Amino acid sequence: MHARQLDALGDPTRREIFDRIRHQPRAVGELAAELPVSRPAVSQHLRVLREAGLVQAEASGTRRIYSVDPSGLDALRSWVEDMWDEAMARFAAATDEERGDR
Amino acid sequence: MSIPPVRKERTVQVPPETAFSVFTERIGEWWPLASHSLGGDEAVSAVIEPRLGGRVYERLADGTEHDWGTVLVWDPPSRLVLSWHVGRDPAQSTEVEVRFDPAGEGACRVVLEHRNWERLGEEASTTRDGYDGGWETVLGRYTDLAGS
Numbered sequence: 427m428h429a430r431q432l433d434a435l436g437d438p439t440r441r442e443i444f445d446r447i448r449h450q451p452r453a454v455g456e457l458a459a460e461l462p463v464s465r466p467a468v469s470q471h472l473r474v475l476r477e478a479g480l481v482q483a484e485a486s487g488t489r490r491i492y493s494v495d496p497s498g499l500d501a502l503r504s505w506v507e508d509m510w511d512e513a514m515a516r517f518a519a520a521t522d523e524e525r526g527d528r
Numbered sequence: 529m530s531i532p533p534v535r536k537e538r539t540v541q542v543p544p545e546t547a548f549s550v551f552t553e554r555i556g557e558w559w560p561l562a563s564h565s566l567g568g569d570e571a572v573s574a575v576i577e578p579r580l581g582g583r584v585y586e587r588l589a590d591g592t593e594h595d596w597g598t599v600l601v602w603d604p605p606s607r608l609v610l611s612w613h614v615g616r617d618p619a620q621s622t623e624v625e626v627r628f629d630p631a632g633e634g635a636c637r638v639v640l641e642h643r644n645w646e647r648l649g650e651e652a653s654t655t656r657d658g659y660d661g662g663w664e665t666v667l668g669r670y671t672d673l674a675g676s
Binding site: 503506507509510511512513514516517518519520521522524525 | 541
């Protein structure tokens with residue numbers, strides 16, 4: 427999953443698109459109007475971002491509005507969970523040693 | 529984009545004074561440096577300077593130091609708060625709070641909370657550099673640290 431996210435954000439245009447969506451959910455047409463990129467190209471970039479779990483689409487009338495998919499940040503969060511699990515386990519083991527020393 | 533804090537609890541069989549000192553003075557011995565540091569195998573120690581405003585950093589075999597954060601609250605033996613910006617711009621610090629609560633005779637409940645995740649993305653796009661220091665670095669650090 428992470429490799430996919432990194433690949434998706436490895437492209438500067440996709441980073442720009444992701445960044446814009448992060449600040450304000452947008453439709454394909456709006457992004458195409460703001461960026462020097464054709465509408466089909468924007469759609470293609472959005473598809474990659476979506477497949478990477480970074481953005482999600484929601485229908486609004488005839489338009490699809492793209493917003494950030496929180497699962498992207500959740501992935502980071504679960505990595506931090508693992509980090510503290512490991513750190514706390516090792517910390518607890520260190521206090522056991524301290525107890526043994528007394 | 530509100531992200532709930534990471535929260536960990538652990539009861540250890542030493543009083544808060546000991547738990548606090550092991551956590552802070554001996555972090556270099558127990559922190560999983562190989563898997564969770566900027567230097568990886570090169571990292572030889574981690575340090576929390578024991579005072580308000582103290583630096584939190586790792587030290588590499590060649591003497592290089594990489595900052596992890598700063599001591600925001602130094603209240604032994606009950607509470608410690610650190611800003612945490614490993615591998616990122618300090619402006620995008622998250623925050624780690626550790627509380628050491630007495631838990632009966634000679635025991636201590638250690639409660640850790642890692643929060644302010646929103647800060648990772650905040651205003652990150654106002655400058656290009658800011659953006660590069662945000663998501664990209666965080667995800668990059670992740671893969672570096674995960675060894676992939």
